[in-house]
Amino acid sequence: MSFQLFGLPVSRGVAIGRAVLIASSRVDVAHYFINEGQVEAEIGRMRSARDAVAQELSNLKRDLPADAPAELPALLDVHLLLLHDEALTGATKQWIIDRHYNAEWALSAQLEVLARQFDEMEDDYLRERKADLEQVVERLLRAMSRDAGASAVSFSPSPPPSASRDFGGEDPLVLVANDIAPADMLQFKRSVFTGFITDVGGKTSHTAIVARSLDIPAVVGAREASRIIRQDDWLIIDGDAGIVIVNPSPIVLEEYRFRQRQSELERARLSRLRHTPSVTLDGEKVELLANIELPGDAPAALEAGAVGVGLFRSEFLFMNREGELPGEDEQFEAYRSAVEAMGGLPVTIRTVDIGADKPLERMSVNELRHEHALNPALGLRAIRWSLSEPAMFRQQLRAILRASAYGKVRLLVPMVAHLNEARATLEALARAKQQLVEAAKPFNDIEVGAMVEVPAAALILPSLLRLFDFVSIGTNDLIQYTLAIDRADETVAHLYDPWHAAVLQLVAQSIAQARSAGKSVSVCGEMAGDPAFTELLLAMGLRSFSMHPSQISSVKQRILRTDARRWAGKLEQVLQSDDPQSACTDLHRMFAAAPTQPAPQISAAI
Structure with missing residues (x-):
C-alpha cells in the first residue's frame, strides 16, 4: 500500500531507493556493510x-x-x-x-x-x-x-552488492532513523545512501546542514517515519516539498524519476559557472568561500570554485573518538593538510564549537557529559568550554598557529558574547605564541575574528571590532537565540524564521558596523548558501559569503544576475516591512520587469 509522510524539506532534490532502517534499541548496535x-x-x-x-x-x-x-x-x-x-x-x-x-x-x-x-x-x-x-x-x-562492548552506529563506505528488484536495475539505499548524531554524519558523508529521513530535527539541525553539504535530498522532523516505514520499502524523498512517498505506484515513480533527471541536468548547467568570477551586474566583486568539516573536504571546495575556506569546523576532529581528544600534533597535521590543499587560498579555522547538537563523548577532564545539561544550547559550549579547558585550548591554538606556516590561516572564535571572553581568548593566543617561540616552532601572524551568533555580540559589535580583525555572522545560532527557538527541535521548527524582521535587522546592523569600522565581514550560516537571501545580503553590503561547496554555483548564479546598487536602494523598504519575505518577492518581480543590462564581460556566463 502506498502512503505519504510529511516533514521538513531541508535539502532539495529527489531521492529514490530502498529503506534501510536504523532501529532504536536498548542496546547500541553497530551498523555497517561487510564484504x-x-x-x-x-x-x-x-x-x-x-x-x-x-x-x-x-x-x-x-x-x-x-x-x-x-x-x-x-x-x-x-x-x-x-x-x-x-x-x-x-x-x-x-x-x-x-x-x-x-x-x-x-x-x-x-x-x-x-x-x-x-x-x-x-x-x-x-x-x-x-x-x-x-x-x-x-x-x-x-x-x-560482550567482548568488545557495544559500538556506536557507523556506516561503511563500501556499498553492498545490489540485486535486480521489482523496478529493475540496481537498488539505491535511503537511510531512515529516529535521528542521526553529527559525529555519525561524518561516516554518512562517505556512505552509499542517496538520501535520508529522520523523525526529529529542524531545518538547521546539524543533520540537515550535512545533508545540504552532501547535496542529497533529505526530510527531517517526519515524526513516526522510522516506526511506520518497513525495512526494504521503496521510498521517494521529495526534498523540495518535505514529502516521503512509501511504496509508490509505477506511475508516481516514473514521474519522480523524470524530476531526478531534470535536477541532474540543472546541476550540470550550474557547474559550468564554477570558474566564472563572482561579480554583480553593477561590478561589485563578491567572495564565495566554502564551509568544511574535515581536511578531506578541501578538494571539493576548490572543485566548486571556492576562493578559500570561510569556516573549518574543527570540532569534527574531536568526535567519534570515545572520549580521547586529539593532541596538538594530530590537529596540526589536519590543519596543515587543509591549508596545503587550498594552495595558498585563505583558510579560516574555527576553534572547537562543542555543545548543543554536537556533544562530545567526554566534555572535560572530569567527564562532564554535556547531554545532561538542563539546556545544552545555553550551557557550557563553544568558546565557553574552550576557556574552561585551558590546556586543551592552548593545544588547539598552537596547532592552528603552526599550520599558518604553510599558508594563509585565520582564526575564528565561536559564540563570543562578553568582552572578557574576547580578552581571555586573545591572552590565550598570546601565550600559545610564546610557547611556540620558546619551542622554536615556526608560525605566522594570523588574523583573529569573532562569530556573531548571539544578539549580545551584535549589540556590542563596535566594542568587539576594536579587539578583532574580522567578524563572521553565524546566522543559524543567531536566529535560534534571537527567536528563542531550539533549531534541532521539530516541535518548534515552524517558528524558526530566518525572514523574521528582528533577525534581518541584526544581520544588516552587523554588516554595516563592520564595514564602517573597516573590518571584513562574512556570513557563514545557512542564509549564505540559500539563494533566496542572496540579493538581500548583497543589498546589506555583504561581499563575502561562506557556504557548503555544493551551494556555491546556485548562489553565484544569483550574484551574476543581481544589481546590488538597485537592491541597496530598497533595503530599508524590506527591513521595515511587516513581511520581509513578501517584500523581497515583490522586488524580484519589479526588477524582472525592468531588468538591468548585464555587463558585457559577464553576460555570457549567465
Whole structure:
C-alpha cells in the first residue's frame, strides 16, 4: 500500500531507493556493510551468540529454585523456542547473505520485521509475545557485543552488492532513523545512501546542514517515519516539498524519476559557472568561500570554485573518538593538510564549537557529559568550554598557529558574547605564541575574528571590532537565540524564521558596523548558501559569503544576475516591512520587469 509522510524539506532534490532502517534499541548496535569474504564469519558470529544465549537460558531453567512459579520455566521455554525459530535466525542469516549487513544490523532488521507482524495480530496473548522476542534479541545483541562492548552506529563506505528488484536495475539505499548524531554524519558523508529521513530535527539541525553539504535530498522532523516505514520499502524523498512517498505506484515513480533527471541536468548547467568570477551586474566583486568539516573536504571546495575556506569546523576532529581528544600534533597535521590543499587560498579555522547538537563523548577532564545539561544550547559550549579547558585550548591554538606556516590561516572564535571572553581568548593566543617561540616552532601572524551568533555580540559589535580583525555572522545560532527557538527541535521548527524582521535587522546592523569600522565581514550560516537571501545580503553590503561547496554555483548564479546598487536602494523598504519575505518577492518581480543590462564581460556566463 502506498502512503505519504510529511516533514521538513531541508535539502532539495529527489531521492529514490530502498529503506534501510536504523532501529532504536536498548542496546547500541553497530551498523555497517561487510564484504563477500566476511559473510560466513558474520553468520558464525550469529550462531555463536545463539548458542551462548541458549546455554544461558538452559542454565537459568536448570537453576530455578524448587518453589519458583510454574510460569518461569514455561517463559524460558518460550524464549528458547523463539531463539531457534527460523523466522528469527534463518531470516537474519538472509539479511547477511543478501544485503551484506553485519550480524547485529541483520538481527535488528529482522526484529523490526517480526515486531510489526506481532503488532498486527488480533489475539492479545500472541501480540504480547513481542516483548519476549525483544528480550531474546537483546540477549543475542549483548552476547555479540560482550567482548568488545557495544559500538556506536557507523556506516561503511563500501556499498553492498545490489540485486535486480521489482523496478529493475540496481537498488539505491535511503537511510531512515529516529535521528542521526553529527559525529555519525561524518561516516554518512562517505556512505552509499542517496538520501535520508529522520523523525526529529529542524531545518538547521546539524543533520540537515550535512545533508545540504552532501547535496542529497533529505526530510527531517517526519515524526513516526522510522516506526511506520518497513525495512526494504521503496521510498521517494521529495526534498523540495518535505514529502516521503512509501511504496509508490509505477506511475508516481516514473514521474519522480523524470524530476531526478531534470535536477541532474540543472546541476550540470550550474557547474559550468564554477570558474566564472563572482561579480554583480553593477561590478561589485563578491567572495564565495566554502564551509568544511574535515581536511578531506578541501578538494571539493576548490572543485566548486571556492576562493578559500570561510569556516573549518574543527570540532569534527574531536568526535567519534570515545572520549580521547586529539593532541596538538594530530590537529596540526589536519590543519596543515587543509591549508596545503587550498594552495595558498585563505583558510579560516574555527576553534572547537562543542555543545548543543554536537556533544562530545567526554566534555572535560572530569567527564562532564554535556547531554545532561538542563539546556545544552545555553550551557557550557563553544568558546565557553574552550576557556574552561585551558590546556586543551592552548593545544588547539598552537596547532592552528603552526599550520599558518604553510599558508594563509585565520582564526575564528565561536559564540563570543562578553568582552572578557574576547580578552581571555586573545591572552590565550598570546601565550600559545610564546610557547611556540620558546619551542622554536615556526608560525605566522594570523588574523583573529569573532562569530556573531548571539544578539549580545551584535549589540556590542563596535566594542568587539576594536579587539578583532574580522567578524563572521553565524546566522543559524543567531536566529535560534534571537527567536528563542531550539533549531534541532521539530516541535518548534515552524517558528524558526530566518525572514523574521528582528533577525534581518541584526544581520544588516552587523554588516554595516563592520564595514564602517573597516573590518571584513562574512556570513557563514545557512542564509549564505540559500539563494533566496542572496540579493538581500548583497543589498546589506555583504561581499563575502561562506557556504557548503555544493551551494556555491546556485548562489553565484544569483550574484551574476543581481544589481546590488538597485537592491541597496530598497533595503530599508524590506527591513521595515511587516513581511520581509513578501517584500523581497515583490522586488524580484519589479526588477524582472525592468531588468538591468548585464555587463558585457559577464553576460555570457549567465
